[in-house]
Amino acid sequence: MTIWRLILREISHRTIGFALGLLSVSIAVASLAGAMTLLRAHDIRTEEIVAAKEAETKREMDKMEDDYRKIMKNLGFNVLILPKDQNLADLYADDFASRYMPEAYVDRLAKSDIVTIQHLLPSLQQKARWPEQGERTVIVIGTRGEVPYAQRTPKSPILDPVEPGTVVLGYELHRGANVKPGDTVAFMGRRLKVAKCHGERGNKDDITAWISLREAQEIFNRPGQINGILALECVCAADSLDKIRAEIAGILPDTQVIEFSSQVIARAEARRRAAETAYAAIESEKQQRARLRAARERFAAMLVPVALVGCMAWIGLSTFGNVRDRRAEIGVLRALGVRSAQILAVFLGKAALIGVAGGVVGYAAGFAAGATWGEGGPASALFQPPLLAASVVLAPLLALVAAWIPALLASQQDPATVLREE
Numbered sequence: 001m002t003i004w005r006l007i008l009r010e011i012s013h014r015t016i017g018f019a020l021g022l023l024s025v026s027i028a029v030a031s032l033a034g035a036m037t038l039l040r041a042h043d044i045r046t047e048e049i050v051a052a053k054e055a056e057t058k059r060e061m062d063k064m065e066d067d068y069r070k071i072m073k074n075l076g077f078n079v080l081i082l083p084k085d086q087n088l089a090d091l092y093a094d095d096f097a098s099r100y101m102p103e104a105y106v107d108r109l110a111k112s113d114i115v116t117i118q119h120l121l122p123s124l125q126q127k128a129r130w131p132e133q134g135e136r137t138v139i140v141i142g143t144r145g146e147v148p149y150a151q152r153t154p155k156s157p158i159l160d161p162v163e164p165g166t167v168v169l170g171y172e173l174h175r176g177a178n179v180k181p182g183d184t185v186a187f188m189g190r191r192l193k194v195a196k197c198h199g200e201r202g203n204k205d206d207i208t209a210w211i212s213l214r215e216a217q218e219i220f221n222r223p224g225q226i227n228g229i230l231a232l233e234c235v236c237a238a239d240s241l242d243k244i245r246a247e248i249a250g251i252l253p254d255t256q257v258i259e260f261s262s263q264v265i266a267r268a269e270a271r272r273r274a275a276e277t278a279y280a281a282i283e284s285e286k287q288q289r290a291r292l293r294a295a296r297e298r299f300a301a302m303l304v305p306v307a308l309v310g311c312m313a314w315i316g317l318s319t320f321g322n323v324r325d326r327r328a329e330i331g332v333l334r335a336l337g338v339r340s341a342q343i344l345a346v347f348l349g350k351a352a353l354i355g356v357a358g359g360v361v362g363y364a365a366g367f368a369a370g371a372t373w374g375e376g377g378p379a380s381a382l383f384q385p386p387l388l389a390a391s392v393v394l395a396p397l398l399a400l401v402a403a404w405i406p407a408l409l410a411s412q413q414d415p416a417t418v419l420r421e422e
Contacts, residue, residue, distance in 0.1 A: 003342055007349045017322060018354065021315050025358025025399060028304075028311035029391045030366035035300035037370025040382050042296060045375035046289040053285050057278040077159075077230035078260045079117055081105075081248060086227075086256065095139060095204055096125040097227035103213075105252055106229050110147045112251050116244040117231040120147045121159060124216045124226050130209075132186040133177055139208040140188075142216020161212075166195035168210040174198075187211070188219050233259070308398065315354065315402035319347060323410040340411040347407035348400055355396030363391040 011018045082091070083099035091097055106122040124142040129135045145161025162168055167187055169179070174197040179185050183194045192211065200206060217223050233244065245257045371382050 003345045003349060006338075006342070006346045007353070010346055010350055011353070014322060017318055018350070021318055021351075021354040021399075022358050022361070024311045024314040025354055025395050026362035026365060028307040028398075029359050029362025029395050030369065031307040032304045033363045033366025033387060033391060034370045035296075035304055035366075036384065036387050037367050037382055038374050039293065039296060039300070040384060041370060041374025042289070042293050044381055046286075046293070049289065050282065050285060053282050057281055060278065077119065077121065077232055079231040079233050079244065080258050080260070081229040081231065081252070081255050082258065083227065084254045084256050088258065094127060096127055100222060100225040100227050101255065103224050103226045105255070106147050106226070109229070109248075109251060110149050114247050114251060116247050117233055118149070119230075119232040120149075121145070121230040122147065122213065122226045123228050123230060124213055124220065124222060125228060126216075126220055128188070128220075130173075131188065133173075136176065137207065138173060139204055140216060140219070141208055141210050142213040142219075143210065144213035162210045163195065164212040164215060165193060166211075167192040168196045168198070169194060170198050170208045171200040171206040173207060173209055190215065190219075312398055312402040315351060315399050316406060319351065319403040320406040320409075323347070323406045344407050344411035347403055347410055351399040351403035351407070352396045355399030356392060358399070359391040359393075359395030362395065363388050 082097050083101045086097050086099040103122055106120050109117075109120055121143060126140055128138060128140050130138045143159070143162060146159065167185065169177070169185075174180070174194065177185060179194050179197070181194050181197055184191055185194055187209065198205060211219075213226070217225065241257070241259050244259075248255060248257055367383070371379055374382070
């Protein structure tokens with residue numbers, strides 16, 4: 001009689017014992033597979049939540065960036081490029097530069113690979129008298145609009161250009177001249193259409209008139225010249241004026257750079273707050289999910305060992321009881337010439353079959369439970385081949401270890417002693 005035949009006959013005569021052993025292994029493996037599947041579902045759900053949070057945060061960041069961009073647009077430019085020989089004391093006293101540089105400088109910057117500044121705006125600014133309005137003092141700013149970089153995506157301008165033949169008036173100027181948008185006003189020997197009238201700002205803008213750069217150059221007899229280039233500091237160079245100066249000096253060596261620090265600080269702070277808000281939200285979600293996962297891991301760490309130990313104890317005790325109840329049969333088999341190794345193989349083979357079947361059934365049950373009670377995710381993503389392989393391999397090994405001592409005792413019984421006692 002072959003070993004496999006003896007094993008099958010043993011199982012058929014002890015069906016209930018085999019079924020209970022199979023159940024114990026299945027429960028142990030199911031607890032492991034279910035816990036690991038739940039954790040896998042948790043990880044997948046965490047990735048989905050974090051990805052959704054990042055996408056939502058990106059939308060919020062874009063919205064905040066747009067809001068802050070509008071705020072910064074109202075603040076204006078924060079970097080001013082001047083001729084190198086311009087005395088800053090005179091600049092601050094007169095509110096305009098008295099030295100000039102070629103208008104072509106702004107085109108040179110626009111064609112360069114400079115990265116520390118953006119939104120280039122050439123201007124010609126000068127204090128003058130407005131003869132048609134009783135020789136009142138005005139600040140005239142001529143600009144041609146922002147100059148786009150040659151190799152960059154165009155950006156929304158901070159300051160809208162002033163079209164030729166038009167003028168934009170500060171609060172005190174349009175109030176004193178009693179004009180409104182759409183009116184025509186005499187301005188330094190020219191007839192200009194009022195394009196826009198600013199509200200009260202409480203600074204020198206209230207006595208400023210903006211006209212096109214070309215018309216300003218004609219009025220002040222400065223063809224092809226400007227006395228300043230306004231720019232916006234890139235966020236990559238925040239709080240790094242030396243870096244900006246070094247980069248501009250490499251392109252325009254006969255210029256100098258000043259920074260409007262209060263506006264720079266406000267802009268950098270706005271960007272920083274937006275970034276911190278976004279990253280804090282994502283990090284908070286990650287930490288919350290990590291805490292939940294840790295709690296589930298602790299539960300699994302307690303449940304799985306208890307289930308495995310209980311499974312091994314049950315198989316060991318049931319095998320021991322089976323050996324004790326069948327001492328007479330074992331003695332007869334030994335008397336008929338069945339060797340000790342064959343007896344050992346019968347009991348261990350039965351345990352191995354229990355382990356294999358229990359591993360497969362237990363994994364299927366644990367996977368189904370984990371997929372059902374988990375937080376979602378497709379079955380293909382939750383399925384873990386290494387876990388299935390481990391279940392099919394480790395379950396028989398645990399069953400063999402549990403059944404080893406009782407099976408060894410059965411194989412070493414002396415048939416003569418057993419039959420005499422019986």
